[in-house]
Amino acid sequence: MSKILVFGHQNPDTDTIASAISFAYLQNQLGVEAEAVALGEMNEETAFALKEFGVAPLRIIKTAKNETDHVMLVDHNEAQQSVADIKEVEVLSVVDHHRIANFETANPLYYRAEPVGCTNTIIYKLFKEHNIEIPKKIAGLMLSAIISDTLLFKSPTSTEEDKKVAEILAEIAEIDMETYGLEMLKAGTNLSTKTEKELLDMDAKSFNMGEKVVRIGQVNTVDVDEVLLRQSALEEAMGEQNKENNYDLFVLIITDILSSNSVALVAGEPKEKVEQAFSVTLENNTALLPGVVSRKKQVVPPLTDAF
Amino acid sequence: MSKILVFGHQNPDTDTIASAISFAYLQNQLGVEAEAVALGEMNEETAFALKEFGVAPLRIIKTAKNETDHVMLVDHNEAQQSVADIKEVEVLSVVDHHRIANFETANPLYYRAEPVGCTNTIIYKLFKEHNIEIPKKIAGLMLSAIISDTLLFKSPTSTEEDKKVAEILAEIAEIDMETYGLEMLKAGTNLSTKTEKELLDMDAKSFNMGEKVVRIGQVNTVDVDEVLLRQSALEEAMGEQNKENNYDLFVLIITDILSSNSVALVAGEPKEKVEQAFSVTLENNTALLPGVVSRKKQVVPPLTDAF
Numbered sequence: 001m002s003k004i005l006v007f008g009h010q011n012p013d014t015d016t017i018a019s020a021i022s023f024a025y026l027q028n029q030l031g032v033e034a035e036a037v038a039l040g041e042m043n044e045e046t047a048f049a050l051k052e053f054g055v056a057p058l059r060i061i062k063t064a065k066n067e068t069d070h071v072m073l074v075d076h077n078e079a080q081q082s083v084a085d086i087k088e089v090e091v092l093s094v095v096d097h098h099r100i101a102n103f104e105t106a107n108p109l110y111y112r113a114e115p116v117g118c119t120n121t122i123i124y125k126l127f128k129e130h131n132i133e134i135p136k137k138i139a140g141l142m143l144s145a146i147i148s149d150t151l152l153f154k155s156p157t158s159t160e161e162d163k164k165v166a167e168i169l170a171e172i173a174e175i176d177m178e179t180y181g182l183e184m185l186k187a188g189t190n191l192s193t194k195t196e197k198e199l200l201d202m203d204a205k206s207f208n209m210g211e212k213v214v215r216i217g218q219v220n221t222v223d224v225d226e227v228l229l230r231q232s233a234l235e236e237a238m239g240e241q242n243k244e245n246n247y248d249l250f251v252l253i254i255t256d257i258l259s260s261n262s263v264a265l266v267a268g269e270p271k272e273k274v275e276q277a278f279s280v281t282l283e284n285n286t287a288l289l290p291g292v293v294s295r296k297k298q299v300v301p302p303l304t305d306a307f
Numbered sequence: 308m309s310k311i312l313v314f315g316h317q318n319p320d321t322d323t324i325a326s327a328i329s330f331a332y333l334q335n336q337l338g339v340e341a342e343a344v345a346l347g348e349m350n351e352e353t354a355f356a357l358k359e360f361g362v363a364p365l366r367i368i369k370t371a372k373n374e375t376d377h378v379m380l381v382d383h384n385e386a387q388q389s390v391a392d393i394k395e396v397e398v399l400s401v402v403d404h405h406r407i408a409n410f411e412t413a414n415p416l417y418y419r420a421e422p423v424g425c426t427n428t429i430i431y432k433l434f435k436e437h438n439i440e441i442p443k444k445i446a447g448l449m450l451s452a453i454i455s456d457t458l459l460f461k462s463p464t465s466t467e468e469d470k471k472v473a474e475i476l477a478e479i480a481e482i483d484m485e486t487y488g489l490e491m492l493k494a495g496t497n498l499s500t501k502t503e504k505e506l507l508d509m510d511a512k513s514f515n516m517g518e519k520v521v522r523i524g525q526v527n528t529v530d531v532d533e534v535l536l537r538q539s540a541l542e543e544a545m546g547e548q549n550k551e552n553n554y555d556l557f558v559l560i561i562t563d564i565l566s567s568n569s570v571a572l573v574a575g576e577p578k579e580k581v582e583q584a585f586s587v588t589l590e591n592n593t594a595l596l597p598g599v600v601s602r603k604k605q606v607v608p609p610l611t612d613a614f
Contacts, residue, residue: 099415104408106611108603111407113418129436296415304413 002068004034004092005061007083008119009076011204012038014046014184017058018145019074019119022138023095026123027072029132034072037061039083043202045148045188052180053140053173064089075119077103080206080213095122098296102208117162118149124165139172147181148188151220154260157294185257189221196230196237200252207300210307212248212270215241218295220257227254228286231265235285238267249273251303255293262292277302309375311341311399312368314390315426316383318511319345321353321491324365325452326381326426329445330402333430334379336439341379344368346390350509352495356451359487360444360480371396382426384410387513387520402429404464405603409515424469425456431472446479454488455495458527461567464601492564496528503537503544507559514607517614519555519577522548525602527564534561535593538572542592545574556580558610562600569599584609 006024008016017038024036038058042050050057064071065088073094079086079102093110094103097119114122120142127134134142146166150158153166170177191199204217221227227234238250249268256262264287266274271282277299280287292298313331315323324345331343345365349357357364371378372395380401386393386409400417401410404426421429427449434441441449453473457465460473477484498506511524528534534541545557556575563569571594573581578589587594599605 097415099412100407100418101411103410105406106608108404108406108422109420110422111418111420113416115415115417301413 002070004032004070004072005064005068006034006036006072006074007039007061007064008074009081009205010039011201012040012042012046013203014043014049014148014188015119015145016075017042017046018049018141019095019123020058021055022120022123022134022142023072023074023126025135025138026127026130026132030130035059043188044190045184046144048184048187049141049144049148052144052184053137055137055141074123077101077113078205078207079103080208095119095126097122099300115159117153117155117158118146120145121159121162121165124169134169134172136173139169140175143169143173143175143177144184147177147184151257151260151293152178152181152185154257155294155297157297185220186222189219189257191219191221191227196233197241199227199230199234200237200241200250205295206245206247207304209273209304212307213246214303214307215245215247215250216253216295216299216303217250218253218255220255222256222258224254224256224261224263228263228265231284231286234265235267238265242268251299253289253292253295253299257293260291260293262289263287264289273303273306277306309377311339311377311379312371312375313341313343313379313381314346314368314371315381316388316512317346318508319347319349319353320510321350321356321455321495322426322452323382324349324353325356325448326402326430327365328362329427329430329441329449330379330381330433332442332445333434333437333439337437342366350495351497352455352491353451355491355494356448356455359451359491360447362444362448381430384408384420385512385514386410387515402426402433404429406607422466424460424462424465425453427452428466428469428472431476441476441479443480446476447482450476450480450482450484451491454484454491458564458567458600459485459488459492461564462601462604464604492527493529496526496564498526498528498534503540504548506534506537506541507544507548507557512602513552513554514611516580516611519614520553521610521614522552522554522557523560523602523606523610524557525560525562527562529563529565531561531563531568531570535570535572538591538593541572542574545572549575558606560596560599560602560606564600567598567600569596570594571596580610580613584613 006020008020020036024034027034038060063085064083065085070092071089096113200217207214252265254263266285313327315327327343331341334341345367370392371390372392377399378396403420507524514521559572561570573592
């Protein structure tokens with residue numbers, strides 16, 4: 001068998017990159033030849049975490065079939081979020097904490113999903129089950145992933161298990177979780193140097209809902225107003241992306257990581273699905289979503305229901 | 308939360324019934340109010356196993372939504388193999404050892420799949436992980452399931468792990484695996500009293516392949532010729548089922564559990580996909596499939612590829 005590629009979703013975030021690294025390491029320890037790769041450039045938060053723990057950035061791939069017949073997915077399963085030629089290769093295993101959709105195999109496989117806040121919380125359990133020790137720098141990355149996905153345990157996706165695992169990982173990594181966590185999250189909120197397109201691409205995923213394709217992007221910030229100053233340029237860029245990629249609707253979730261509220265900015269149609277999903281009225285294409293910080297738990301399910 | 312229903316696939320086999328019982332028992336021990344139910348009458352092999360270990364048959368349901376909003380699936384995931392109104396309820400967890408297809412959720416869930424021979428091999432691991440003791444009669448049922456799904460470890464789906472777990476379960480159940488296993492398998496091969504429709508329904512599942520719906524039934528026997536004596540009546544019944552249920556193609560796999568060979572009997576179109584899949588030429592709508600005993604591993608994948 002050729003070398004197995006391990007990767008997370010497009011527009012990688014810290015959990016996706018850290019999951020690929022930690023799961024590939026686990027596979028290596030189990031005697032499987034696996035390489036962690038990424039489907040795109042990492043964001044500033046992830047770069048901060050990799051630098052902190054002295055781990056090199058991942059090689060970026062555009063397609064998989066030219067290198068291997070076998071892949072392992074982490075932190076995603078939906079085909080449209082995966083490598084472009086995912087249908088051409090065989091998925092041997094998946095470790096994920098998202099809904100399952102648009103995923104299909106011809107053969108039985110390993111699939112390990114749990115409704116926890118972070119993929120690395122599950123990967124931690126796999127290390128335990130296989131009795132494999134977690135090296136300090138990998139523990140640091142896994143901890144970074146949990147902090148990132150749970151927004152330091154403020155997200156409603158966060159579970160007791162995420163917190164417990166994070167505490168164990170912080171001990172292995174010998175790091176103060178709160179201090180490091182806030183620093184890392186802030187490193188990801190430096191938006192001023194980014195173009196509108198970069199903002200939209202930072203953490204965006206596509207979803208098939210009903211007959212429509214919905215693009216949902218999210219940016220974290222400590223100053224929502226700063227982002228909204230660029231509203232008209234953002235709307236224009238969202239419209240362009242809709243046209244280029246055949247998205248019907250683009251929803252940008254601008255999340256204040258300190259207050260744990262978000263503002264939704266919407267382009268495309270049918271906009272009324274956003275109003276239905278959140279029981280709000282869009283004003284100037286925006287709506288405040290109080291308490292909403294999690295795309296997975298607070299945005300995708302109500303939008304899916306609305307469609 | 309209302310009581311959670313736990314069930315396996317339609318046309319239940321021994322693994323599906325035993326999985327529902329063992330997984331519901333595990334959930335009960337973990338404090339979850341769950342009831343094992345079945346989606347149809349059990350077969351003679353399963354009845355033999357339940358009687359041997361003194362376990363009552365399961366209640367049969369036709370729909371779930373009238374009783375609960377939440378279900379747990381064992382030994383299957385594809386919607387067309389599940390309860391009729393599966394889309395109306397929320398799937399909280401899945402334990403399975405099949406390919407994943409036609410399965411979609413709005414929310415994250417527990418999903419535990421491994422490419423082993425039997426769902427109960429995975430459920431055994433869950434008992435261990437939660438440190439829950441397996442009662443003697445449940446161990447007996449779990450063992451029966453492994454024997455059934457692996458045809459006493461002769462099926463290519465059987466793994467070292469299935470065998471190891473079976474040996475542990477046989478000790479807990481205080482039973483001689485080989486002797487009991489052959490008796491149980493033979494109890495399932497009494498086909499002479501069954502109508503053609505009953506033979507077709509014994510262990511049949513539907514699969515979406517390309518744009519077609521393919522029905523694949525399997526019967527185990529110690530005398531293939533005895534079944535083939537009824538070929539014309541079987542073909543007529545297959546044609547009727549195709550018409551009534553909009554199946555395009557019906558493939559009946561008649562498996563000799565002693566020689567580990569099968570004969571395929573085919574009705575409907577496109578028949579040439581069967582020829583392509585197995586590199587055979589159909590004669591009188593039949594073909595010998597040497598060494599084929601596993602629908603999951605030796606029939607579904609090549610047919611899926613052919614489509």
